[in-house]
Amino acid sequence: MNVSREKVPGVVIAGLRGGSGKTIISLGITAAWRSRNITVAPFKKGPDYIDAGWLSRAAGRPCYNLDTYLCAQSVVQNSYITHSQSCDVALIEGNRGLFDGIDIDGTTSTSELAKLLDLPVVLVLDCTKSTRTMAAVLMGCMRFDPGVNICGVILNRLAGKRHEGKIRANIEHFCNIPVLGALPKLKQEDFPERHMGLVTSEEHGESDASLTRARQVTLDNIDIDELFRLATSFKGQGMPVVDNARQGAVPEINTKENQNPVINKSTVTIGVVRDSAFQFYYPDNIEALENLGAKIEFISPLSQSDIPDVDAIYMGGGFPETHATQLSNNHVFKENLKTLSRKGLPIYAECGGLIFLGDSICLDNVVYPMAGILPLRFGLSRRPQGHGYTEVEVVNENPFYTMGEVLRGHEFRYSNVISIDYENTAMAFKMTRGKGIIEKKDGFFKDNTFGTYTHIHALGSTSTSWAPALIAKARQFKASRQ
Template identity: 85%
Template sequence: MTVSREKVPGVVIAGLRGGSGKTIISLGITAAWRARNITVAPFKKGPDYIDAGWLSRAAGRPCYNLDTYLCAQSVVQTSYLTHSQSCDIAMVEGNRGLYDGIDLDGTTSTSELAKLLDLPVILVLDCTKSTRTMAAVLMGCMQFDPDINICGVILNRMAGKRHEGKVRANIEHFCNIPVFGALPKLKQEDFPERHMGLVTSEEHQESDTSLARARQVALDNIDVDELFRRITSFKGQGMPLVDNDRQESVPAMNTAENKKQATDISTVTIGVVRDSAFQFYYPDNIEALENLGAGIKFISPLSQSDIPEVDAIYMGGGFPETHATQLSANQVFRDNLKALSRKGLPIYAECGGLIFLGESICLDDVVYPMTGILPLRFGLSKRPQGHGYTEVEVVNENPFYAKGEVLRGHEFRYSKVISIDYDDSAMAFKMTRGKGIIEKKDGFFKDNTFGTYTHIHTLGTTSWAPSLIAKARRFKASRQ
């Protein structure tokens, strides 16, 4: 397959570790460029919803995830080309440390993605209590993989001008690359954190104010104009599509042509449960449903009692535990969803959605009732209960996946199962990587309701959207 689209220039913002400050710097630069009427295409490396949500707000357009574990490399390249079209520049925020991957070869690392897309890297250096050593660390990163183009750095958490001057002088002398800016230590209240990173932009009561703050910090401390000039003048070696035996073809992206083709297909309505409690959705997943002829209707158990007429429901992850009082108080919605499930309405839920399908969640010794669709009772731990990539084999017949399929996904959660009533035939997945619901099993289903801790990305799990649409059509036909 060949892709004729013109490649838009872009940059990867990377760090030495998680928590180095690259998210706030990426947000600030994106918002600053947008304020200069530069159209920025935002991307997040890896399986992340929270940073992607903030980047989407900063850029004023959807942020797409690029992940070479979840998707074939050719799909990742095509996603970058497709979703950056008609933009002036692309902003790709990395994750963890620049070279951190799942094996010795750095597979799934930010550096792997930078090479795959042939993009230069700006490295964020947390300079806390360090001066000359930062030049040594940077030099090591530059020499570790000569194919990575670290074209500049941004210094973070500076103690003052004297500190900044020393670090700048050492980097410019020993490493001979530009320092595009230096940020002071910022107050945490602008971007408060929780156990999975930043608080989501939907939950942050003053998210626009925080973004304005990040923009001003970038304008005050980073030469965003020179950075834009350098990135857009970067001459790469092109970006040929690669062969990948995990996936032979590139799934259709959300384009005008695909939407036009979808109008010829009998439409169904998919209810997407989205509000501040449930907001973990990849744009590609919702767009895949639209491409197959679905109309999307957003639903909120926080603000609605009645459930509109839909042919299926997709319920993503989020933080139902922080909204447990409101969710449990809305008994009418909970009862309505349970009744629809018993009537065979297709329901697909991930992580936080799985919790809402259960009987209850216990927080600080207080039990909050959920829908009771699945016989699961949840609690919350102070330590991660599932954190990272997953791989599952479909071992039992179920409403959404064919037996024998192997799927790749991810799980990030602090929730835990306190008790469960099930038999093995009600668990669709056997985990070959990851933890799942219980005893390396996941994908709990009853009737046409399916709940899983495993998040999937439709560009890697191409059977998901057609399966949900097919179930929705059958349910719609059964009511006519």
């Protein structure tokens, strides 16, 4: 890892819990700075795709996820440095509460990320039905971990000026922390929620208008000039040096296939299924394929019938259930995909992509046929059926992973498996953390088609084999047709 490049200043926007309003505030700040010709590098802490999509739209540039569960700390540091180099300031939206992590030490928490990147924190306080207690809560956060530099707070969901005045006075008196802004309660229709997060920006009918509204609310209620000054004048201790070996970092993707100069001369085309139904992709995953010589061609089963000439297909997650009618009615695309799968075209699908590969999805007692490649029939529940980080062990021979590999990822789904026809040897993964498809198993494959509920990050310290494996399979398939 190279950390000798100058680190761009930044700020972490954190909350006391999920749903405190930090996403809308992060979007508003990003859009407001951008309107002042400040170039913002957006980042999302954790594995979330939806917030990252909105932040990307607000900033006008890709938003990268920073996750110390999926990736080694050195990789996270390098991602921050690399993807903020051409910017004036970086903004990292936290997730959950400031100190929430996977264990009692707060590992993987927003606070630990702020320390890892040596950045100040602005804390969003949901002030609903509370006044003086907000000062006590803030004081507790300041003392809980003095290594976290809370440089300011933004008050959210205020009932009025009197409410704001009381909280400001208490925070400034007891905590000696600047209040950088105070927002009233906003209307939900500006940013409606689905499941546990915002509706994706691709699906929101008025996404640009909503971002304009968030920008104006921010300009009216937050001192973005003072916030920029605090972020850019922060003098930290410098990024801590992490032990790459201990972290299990793999700084560069490499395989035997990748080293073969003859094979490397062969460019392959990877079809990436991306539209409003399938939009959950880490930019790092697409870039990992491109860095190994792949040409990316985007495909949409919502708007296309024919599948272009590709050497492999990567299907990400999303919300196919909200587009079930369109997907079900595109018979030509489904049949073409099924035919290609039978011919051995490498297909790798995650979550929503897995659903599309199945036989059907049942919504409100209506069955919508899908591609029919994998013998799975899905339904949709009102409660999460899988939510959180995963860890899987590769226990069966399969097209993409080596026996014995241990991979880290995450799953987020409301879909459930109604029925499935499979043999144990057709499930590549045994879940050591998470739910998977059925009975703690995941990674259902047939021929060169592979579907899983586990999302992986291509730069993850345990999943750097993914991109080379997909490229190698694509090259094999291309060679078989020549």
